Amino acid sequence: MALLAGRTVLLRAGVRLGAEAATRGGNGARRFASHRVLVEPDAAAGIATIKLKNPPVNSLSLEFLTELIICLEKLENDKTFRGIILTSDCPGIFSAGLDLREMCGKNPAHYAEYWRAVQEIWLKLYLSNMVLVAAINGASPAGGCLMALTCDYRVLADNPRYRIGLNETLLGIIAPFWFKDNLVNTIGHRAADRALQLGLLFPPTEALQVGMVDQVVPEDQIHSTALSVMSQWLAIPDHARQLTKSMMRKATADHLIKQREADIQNFVSFISKDSIQKSLQVYLEKLKQKKH
C-alpha cells in the first residue's frame, strides 16, 4: 500500500483512486480510468480528505457515483483510516446534486441502474463506520445536500451564495422517503415539513439556525475547522462511537434496505412520466439560459 500525503493516492497496488472512470469494456464489464474523486490521505492522523472533482458543478452522474462508491469501499476496508473529510475541488460548488441528464431522455433500465447507484452511495455514506465530516465549500442543493446530511458533522463556509437544502419540489419532483427521513433526523419533523414542501435552499445563517449544518465558518477556515472537529470525534473509542452511530441510524437505513427494489420501481415509473420529463427538461433549459 502506498500512502502519499497531499496527493491523489494509491491505496492498493495498481488501483489509483481519483484516476478511475466507468466505461464499458467489450464484455460489458466496468473498467475504471479518470480523475473525479481525489483522495488526500493523512495516514498518521488516520484521516482521508475526499475532494469531489467533477466540474463544472460536481453533478452526480452514474460514472461519478460509481467512482465515489468504489473509493468509499476502499477506505472503509482500509484500517489506516478512521475518518473522512468530504469536500469539493470545484470552486463555489459542493455538489449540484443528481445529474439531471441521467434522469432525462433515457430508458427505464438506465433509470433503474442510476437509482440503484444513488441508493448505494447514500447507504455507504450513511452507514459508514468512519467519522464523516462535510466541509461544505459551495452551493449544495438536493443530492448535494443529501450527501452532506449523511455525514456526522457539517461545516459550511460563510458565503450567502452557498445555499443548502432539498429543493426537489422546485423541479416538480418529490424527495424520496429516505431523503426525507435523513432530513427529519437532522432538523426535526416541523422544520423538515416546511423545508421539503417549499424546496427551501438555506443560506449559511439560516442553515445554522435550522440545524441543517453544525457550524458556519469563514471560507479560509473550512478545512482547519473540519480537521479540528475530526480530532474531537476521533478521540472517542471507535467501538463505542460506531455502535452508537449504528443504533441511531440503523432503523432509517433499514427502511430503505427493506424496500430497495420497490423504491427503484417507483423512481423508474415516476421519472418516466411525460409530465416529469417535461418539467426536468424545462428546468435544465432554464439553468442553461441563466447565463445568457
Ligand SMILES: CCCC/C=C/CC(=O)SCCNC(=O)CCNC(=O)[C@H](O)C(C)(C)COP(=O)(O)OP(=O)(O)OC[C@H]1O[C@@H](n2cnc3c(N)ncnc32)[C@H](O)[C@@H]1OP(=O)(O)O
Ligand atoms: C423521485 C425523484 C427524486 C429525484 C431526486 C433528485 C435529487 C436531485 O439532486 S435533482 C438535482 C437538483 N439540483 C439542482 O436543482 C441544482 C441545479 N443547479 C444549480 O442550481 C446551479 O447550477 C448551481 C447553484 C449548482 C451552480 O450555479 P452556477 O451558476 O455556478 O453554474 P450553472 O451555470 O448553473 O451550471 C453550470 C453547468 O452545469 C449544469 N448543471 C447544473 N446543475 C446540474 C445538474 N444537477 N445536473 C446536470 N447539469 C447541471 C448547467 O446546466 C450548466 O450547464 P451548461 O454549461 O451546459 O449550460
